[in-house]
């Protein structure tokens with residue numbers, strides 16, 4: 548594909564980590580884990596930052612082959628109205644959650660910018676930290692969300708392989724690979740404080756995919772050195788639509804990837820969601836991962852009205868409640884952190900502050 552940014556194609560920028568990811572790497576998993584553990588301890592201490600997602604709407608106009616909310620699925624569609632958003636957030640707060648990630652599908656008339664901004668305003672009056680994972684926006688829209696109390700944007704490229712990207716995004720606005728690559732920078736230019744990126748692991752060859760994610764986060768950290776950056780490691784889970792990934796991402800490879808990222812990105816938040824099993828999550832805590840979702844529901848309105856028959860965007864793998872999960876962390880001598888700042892500190896950065 549023409550017009551790929553140089554940070555994506557410059558393999559030298561990930562040469563230090565590439566040997567750690569190969570199957571035949573001379574560096575053992577145990578020694579990588581020990582190094583990752585030491586770096587995590589020195590940079591983040593014995594803590595785990597915790598958040599939960601809230602699905603606001605599952606209307607979507609895109610046809611991502613791997614998603615249970617793609618517009619050709621027969622899933623029941625709905626969006627939460629303002630009062631329902633408030634009730635869901637209050638119910639989450641009773642569970643101990645203070646840090647929420649608000650999600651929507653692609654931009655539609657049912658869930659467009661003004662709707663999302665209203666939801667951010669409601670959430671910022673209830674939660675200490677509000678982030679979004681929603682449709683791409685322009686800089687002015689991100690700036691308006693920052694002014695409404697949004698401090699974080701999560702946006703996954705899904706796959707950094709342009710050919711796989713073209714095949715898997717069957718229709719809709721998300722088909723534009725190059726435009727999607729620009730979105731994290733738009734959010735940072737608008738004064739959003741933290742940006743999370745990642746690839747949906749299984750959509751393309753895992754080693755090359757991991758290295759492209761690494762190059763992306765390094766590019767962002769060089770350009771927006773004041774930004775808080777995070778990387779997530781989502782693997783494909785069963786979902787409505789029954790998409791089967793073409794590439795296998797084993798536990799062994801995922802662990803190797805997490806350790807290598809901690810070594811290559813010592814200060815970047817590494818995130819593991821409830822897509823992963825309790826055993827794997829417990830194993831990774833303290834070994835590189837510093838942020839986890841907890842007690843997640845992936846259906847719209849899932850906290851007040853859990854619907855056992857709906858798979859949501861994907862099936863959750865770790866369904867432990869906050870109490871049980873925190874006990875597991877504490878057994879590893881890791882302190883669960885539900886709230887690490889007050890909303891009073893949420894003033895947006897300016898573009899000049901971000902880029903220095």
Ligand code: SF4
Pocket residue numbers: 607608609610611614615616617618651652653721
């Ligand atoms: S991944 Fe997002 S944009 Fe794609 S179908 Fe699912 S909800 Fe829509």
